[in-house]
Amino acid sequence: MPRGRRSPAPLLRVTGVIAMMKQALLISLLATMGAGAMAAPLTDNFDFPQAIAQDYSNGTASFSATASSFDASIIGGQREIYVNAATGADALNGTRAGVSSSRFSFANDAGVAGFGILRWDGSSVMGFNPAQADFGIDRTGFAGVNFAAVADSLKLTFHRSDAAYPFTLQFFSGANDWTSFTFSAIPVCAAADASCLSQSGAVTGPTDFYFNFALMNLLGTKSGAGANFANITALQAIFNFNVATGSVGSAEGVDFAMDFQTVVPAQVPEPGTMTMALLGAAGLLLAWRRRAGQ
Numbered sequence: 001m002p003r004g005r006r007s008p009a010p011l012l013r014v015t016g017v018i019a020m021m022k023q024a025l026l027i028s029l030l031a032t033m034g035a036g037a038m039a040a041p042l043t044d045n046f047d048f049p050q051a052i053a054q055d056y057s058n059g060t061a062s063f064s065a066t067a068s069s070f071d072a073s074i075i076g077g078q079r080e081i082y083v084n085a086a087t088g089a090d091a092l093n094g095t096r097a098g099v100s101s102s103r104f105s106f107a108n109d110a111g112v113a114g115f116g117i118l119r120w121d122g123s124s125v126m127g128f129n130p131a132q133a134d135f136g137i138d139r140t141g142f143a144g145v146n147f148a149a150v151a152d153s154l155k156l157t158f159h160r161s162d163a164a165y166p167f168t169l170q171f172f173s174g175a176n177d178w179t180s181f182t183f184s185a186i187p188v189c190a191a192a193d194a195s196c197l198s199q200s201g202a203v204t205g206p207t208d209f210y211f212n213f214a215l216m217n218l219l220g221t222k223s224g225a226g227a228n229f230a231n232i233t234a235l236q237a238i239f240n241f242n243v244a245t246g247s248v249g250s251a252e253g254v255d256f257a258m259d260f261q262t263v264v265p266a267q268v269p270e271p272g273t274m275t276m277a278l279l280g281a282a283g284l285l286l287a288w289r290r291r292a293g294q
């Protein structure tokens with residue numbers, strides 16, 4: 001059967017399946033939008049600022065890191081940012097990331113390919129080693145948090161990103177059990193940015209993406225028993241770095257900001273296996289929507 005565009009991104013291979021479930025997607029979206037008032041364990045809304053980490057040195061051996069002060073609005077109480085200008089860097093251009101004005105932002109200067117990590121593992125500060133599958137996180141950095149009780153998905157709000165790039169979410173439930181889930185983040189553009197919008201898969205931002213817990217475990221790489229979302233003890237987001245190949249993403253000049261918070265479950269009429277799976281997939285891949293009034 002002929003397909004449209006071929007994509008190397010694993011997640012996008014199931015787009016055809018999901019396209020057939022637009023009805024379910026709409027139901028899922030509406031339900032999610034209507035259920036937003038329930039309390040959920042807070043991950044990080046980025047209301048608490050953090051100093052900019054910036055690396056101007058070529059090569060992956062050198063990096064920059066900052067840790068936030070302690071604040072109850074951050075899961076585990078503290079957040080870390082690591083950035084690494086890997087190629088093309090010199091004394092003038094580099095890679096940086098920080099948190100201000102309730103947003104996390106990451107940018108590569110012209111000619112620089114760099115990557116970074118947002119890490120939540122409590123008060124531990126263990127450094128950053130891209131040669132390790134978990135980059136050296138403290139896998140049991142904070143007391144277990146139960147997401148599964150009140151939410152079935154993680155929500156990431158992308159405000160802008162001027163290119164596609166690899167993005168990995170890692171969730172830990174103890175020293176041995178964790179899941180690493182990678183997807184290709186699509187360009188999220190300003191409405192007037194025709195150049196950005198001309199890219200494959202580009203959408204207008206801000207855009208919310210929902211990452212269903214069960215599907216991340218299904219499609220991601222599991223270690224041990226995989227992540228148990230009823231007992232998360234550390235997590236991190238790795239951006240513009242391909243964890244499968246150990247190589248830096250090709251995107252340059254990436255600039256994105258996001259909000260990172262849990263959402264309550266969508267109201268599913270019946271917990272039928274197919275319906276649940278496809279609603280989850282729809283939520284994972286296509287549940288972007290422009291935010292009203294922004």
Ligand SMILES: [Ca+2]
Pocket residue numbers: 055056057058059060061062063084085086
């Ligand atoms: Ca570097």
Ligand SMILES: [Ca+2]
Pocket residue numbers: 078079080119120121122123124125141
């Ligand atoms: Ca930490």
